[in-house]
Every structure is written in structure tokens, then in C-alpha cells.
Amino acid sequence: MNKWARLVLEDGTVFQGKSFGAAGESLGEVVFNTGMTGYQEVLSDPSYCGQIVTMTYPLIGNYGINRDDFESIRPFVHGFVVREHCEYASNWRNEESLDSLLKEYNIPGIAEIDTRKLTRLIRRHGTLKGVLTTADTPIDSLLESLKAPFMTDQVSRVSTKNMFAVPGQDGPRIVLVDFGAKQGILRELTKRSCDVIVVPYNVGADEIRRIRPDGVFLSNGPGDPKDVPEAVTMLREILGSYPVFGVCLGHQLLALACGADTAKLTFGHRGGNHPVKELATGRTHITSQNHGYAVTAESVQGTDLEVSHISLNDNTVEGLVHKIYPAFSVQYHPEAAPGPFDSGYLFDRFLEQIAQHKKGDATYATTR
Structure with missing residues (x-):
């Protein structure tokens, strides 16, 4: 019983x-x-x-x-x-x-x-x-x-401790910074023949440069993005050198690195049924989400970022695009695990940015 x-x-x-x-x-x-x-x-x-x-x-x-x-x-x-x-x-x-x-x-x-x-x-x-x-x-x-302070080291608990490779088939080399990465991200990258190098959350900019990647992917992860200051420092050093795509916690860290701010939501977004509007096209996608913090819209003003997506439930920031560098991010989970597959095209957009960056094209694929 x-x-x-x-x-x-x-x-x-x-x-x-x-x-x-x-x-x-x-x-x-x-x-x-x-x-x-x-x-x-x-x-x-x-x-x-x-x-x-x-x-x-x-x-x-x-x-x-x-x-x-x-x-x-x-x-x-x-x-x-x-x-x-x-x-x-x-x-x-x-x-x-x-x-x-x-x-x-x-x-x-x-x-x-x-x-x-x-x-x-x-x-x-x-x-x-x-x-x-x-x-x-x-x-x-x-x-x-329950009066004791809540843990602040979730990312270090879930991130890989050592760098490892997931070989691709003649595709671009991607550094995946693991803040708590889901297997769905690896599946989407390897499905596109990417050669993926997974690195710990506290990787330094110099170590990323030694890997000589074609692009850098910032994964999802738990907790408050302000508890991972080393990632913000690393991002500030590599922005502009490589195309960057951030998801969930990676999205928030990109915002902090560019001078925007984040705040805790009242109860967060968690589920596979959240509608998000892409501002450039007017399209609405149903998305998979899991986050308790969000980028504050007012803090984006005055930075080199612009809002690309918003939540149709509460108008919170769901996507960002860098105005100068090949970098963009979304708050939701395009790997769709679990959840709808509406946003899988973002992985293709990332690879398009990488291809254009390698050609030296300054006009990046931030819209589709």
C-alpha cells in the first residue's frame, strides 16, 4: 500500500x-x-x-x-x-x-x-x-x-565537468556551452551534420578560441542567470568573433552580456503550449518553455539588442537580435522536447548566420 x-x-x-x-x-x-x-x-x-x-x-x-x-x-x-x-x-x-x-x-x-x-x-x-x-x-x-536560503549553484551541478566531442559529418564546428543542455539540442545540431564540442559552463573565452569554432551555442539551464557571472564575462569577450545562438538561460546570459537586465517572473512559464509572436514576420509559434526569469523589456533600450519575439500571454521578451554582431537568442526551446516543432527553423537560421559570417557578409540572417 x-x-x-x-x-x-x-x-x-x-x-x-x-x-x-x-x-x-x-x-x-x-x-x-x-x-x-x-x-x-x-x-x-x-x-x-x-x-x-x-x-x-x-x-x-x-x-x-x-x-x-x-x-x-x-x-x-x-x-x-x-x-x-x-x-x-x-x-x-x-x-x-x-x-x-x-x-x-x-x-x-x-x-x-x-x-x-x-x-x-x-x-x-x-x-x-x-x-x-x-x-x-x-x-x-x-x-x-524553508527559511534557509535557496541554492544558487544549480548550473554547476548539472553542467558537464569535462569537455567532450560529438563528431559531425563535415558540418560547421559548434561549441555548445553546457549550462544544463538538453539532449534535444545535440540531436538538432548533429542532425544538421554539425561537429559539436560540449564545454562546461565556466569555459573561458581563450579556451573557446583554441577550439576554433564556427559558432557558439548557449544552452538552457536552471536558476538565476546572475548566478553565472563567468559566462557573462566570456560572452563579452567573444561577441563579434563568432555567431552566437542562445536558448533559455543562454538567452538571458546574452542579454546580460549586452547590458540588458533580467528579473524573476511571478510564477514562470513552463509547458509545451505557449504562443510567441515573431515581430519581423507577424507569425505566431506555439512553443515549449521552462523558465522562471525573463529579460526586462525596458532594459533592452539603449543596448545593441532589439526585441525579436514576445509572449502573447504576458508580453514578456521571448527573443533578441544583436544589431551589429551575428548573435540572437530565444527564451523558449526550439528543440521541442517536449513540445511542438514550430521553432526548429531557428537551428537552420543559426547555420545560415555561420555560413554568412565565414563569407565575411555583414548582413546576417536574423529574419526569415
């Missing part, structure tokens, strides 16, 4: 439900994801490091777990919250259950709570710290544990 578990929020709200996954206690930032599918990609997305993730779609675990849909070597979430946990998977690709995966990596889960109420609470008050526990720890002690 399943044990009981509790989710205790820093404002004193307590949710009691059934435990699945690992027993024990885990602290994290409680967030919600609005995707209807893709719970395995969510669990294995390094950008969720340090967070307790709530799925707003009720039926989770119904197609099990398989090795091909992982976005990293292991899950990084600190807890998993669902309305209905499906114990028995029904899918020909299934290799193990959601419950067994969480047990393997010591991640607690809680089911049969009112996830709609929890989501509305987060939307109203903003993201809250919480503790997910199967122990009988008194509420006062749990609330006291």
Missing part, C-alpha cells in the same frame, strides 16, 4: 496525498508545468534542478519510462506532484514505471492532491518554496527548514 505524503509550502499551506517514488524529504521551489504529455522530458530536463514540479494535466505515468526520451543522463527535479499517478504503464516503448524511476534516483512524489488548487495558489502568490516529505516531521520544523 502507498504511504501518505505531505507537501508543505512556505506560506503554511499543507497538501496531503499518497506517496509514490522514493520515501524521505526534499526541499525545492514549487512550480507547475501545463504540458499534457512529456512528463519524462520534464523530469530529465536539467533546467528543473532544485524544483518540485507540479503537472497540471491529471494522468501521469500512463506511458511509462523509456531510455530514448530522456533529455539528460538522469532526472534533476527535487520532487514530483501529480493529481493521478498511473501505476501501470500501457505503451510498447515502456521499460520501467514512473514510480521505479523516482525510487532509483531518490526523488519523492505525491499524488491525489488538488493540483488545480495548488496551481491557482502559485499563480496568485508567485512561486513558493516547499518541502515534500513522507516523514512525520512536525509542520513547524518543516516551515523552519
Whole structure:
């Protein structure tokens, strides 16, 4: 039989439900994801490091777990919250259950709570710290544990420790700076024959120059971009030398390197159904997103950046283009894992920039 578990929020709200996954206690930032599918990609997305993730779609675990849909070597979430946990998977690709995966990596889960109420609470008050526990720890002690400062080293936890290569087939050489990169980014680059060199988050500009890349890709990752100042320094040194494409955290770091600013959102954007408008064409794309911080629109003014995309949900900045150098970025995830494939063309745009840069063409492919 399943044990009981509790989710205790820093404002004193307590949710009691059934435990699945690992027993024990885990602290994290409680967030919600609005995707209807893709719970395995969510669990294995390094950008969720340090967070307790709530799925707003009720039926989770119904197609099990398989090795091909992982976005990293292991899950990084600190807890998993669902309305209905499906114990028995029904899918020909299934290799193990959601419950067994969480047990393997010591991640607690809680089911049969009112996830709609929890989501509305987060939307109203903003993201809250919480503790997910199967122990009988008194509420006062749990609330006291939530007063401690939240972690700021998520990127160093999820980034590769050593440089490694993913050989391509006569395509351009891309340095992928790993702030918590998803496998989907590697798949999209290698699918286009790119020769990819993956480097740690704290790589220096001189080391990038020694690799002699044709372009630099800034990956997604967890946490506050201002907690990665070494990446901002590196970017300021290489901008203009190579075409640069930033995604999610990489987008925010590019903004900081160019003099813009970032701020924490009330509850963030997480899901595979977020509409984004491309200002140059007027087109709307449905995008996959996972971020708690955003570039502030007013801070872009007076920099060498211009806003290229905006969110149609809240008008936040979703894309930037450098006015002088071959550099652009988006806040969302064009690798679509999970999520729609509307934005895959951005990888082609990046390769077009690289080709033009190699020819010495000063007019870069920033629109399509």
C-alpha cells in the first residue's frame, strides 16, 4: 500500500496525498508545468534542478519510462506532484514505471492532491518554496527548514565537468556551452551534420578560441542567470568573433552580456503550449518553455539588442537580435522536447548566420 505524503509550502499551506517514488524529504521551489504529455522530458530536463514540479494535466505515468526520451543522463527535479499517478504503464516503448524511476534516483512524489488548487495558489502568490516529505516531521520544523536560503549553484551541478566531442559529418564546428543542455539540442545540431564540442559552463573565452569554432551555442539551464557571472564575462569577450545562438538561460546570459537586465517572473512559464509572436514576420509559434526569469523589456533600450519575439500571454521578451554582431537568442526551446516543432527553423537560421559570417557578409540572417 502507498504511504501518505505531505507537501508543505512556505506560506503554511499543507497538501496531503499518497506517496509514490522514493520515501524521505526534499526541499525545492514549487512550480507547475501545463504540458499534457512529456512528463519524462520534464523530469530529465536539467533546467528543473532544485524544483518540485507540479503537472497540471491529471494522468501521469500512463506511458511509462523509456531510455530514448530522456533529455539528460538522469532526472534533476527535487520532487514530483501529480493529481493521478498511473501505476501501470500501457505503451510498447515502456521499460520501467514512473514510480521505479523516482525510487532509483531518490526523488519523492505525491499524488491525489488538488493540483488545480495548488496551481491557482502559485499563480496568485508567485512561486513558493516547499518541502515534500513522507516523514512525520512536525509542520513547524518543516516551515523552519524553508527559511534557509535557496541554492544558487544549480548550473554547476548539472553542467558537464569535462569537455567532450560529438563528431559531425563535415558540418560547421559548434561549441555548445553546457549550462544544463538538453539532449534535444545535440540531436538538432548533429542532425544538421554539425561537429559539436560540449564545454562546461565556466569555459573561458581563450579556451573557446583554441577550439576554433564556427559558432557558439548557449544552452538552457536552471536558476538565476546572475548566478553565472563567468559566462557573462566570456560572452563579452567573444561577441563579434563568432555567431552566437542562445536558448533559455543562454538567452538571458546574452542579454546580460549586452547590458540588458533580467528579473524573476511571478510564477514562470513552463509547458509545451505557449504562443510567441515573431515581430519581423507577424507569425505566431506555439512553443515549449521552462523558465522562471525573463529579460526586462525596458532594459533592452539603449543596448545593441532589439526585441525579436514576445509572449502573447504576458508580453514578456521571448527573443533578441544583436544589431551589429551575428548573435540572437530565444527564451523558449526550439528543440521541442517536449513540445511542438514550430521553432526548429531557428537551428537552420543559426547555420545560415555561420555560413554568412565565414563569407565575411555583414548582413546576417536574423529574419526569415
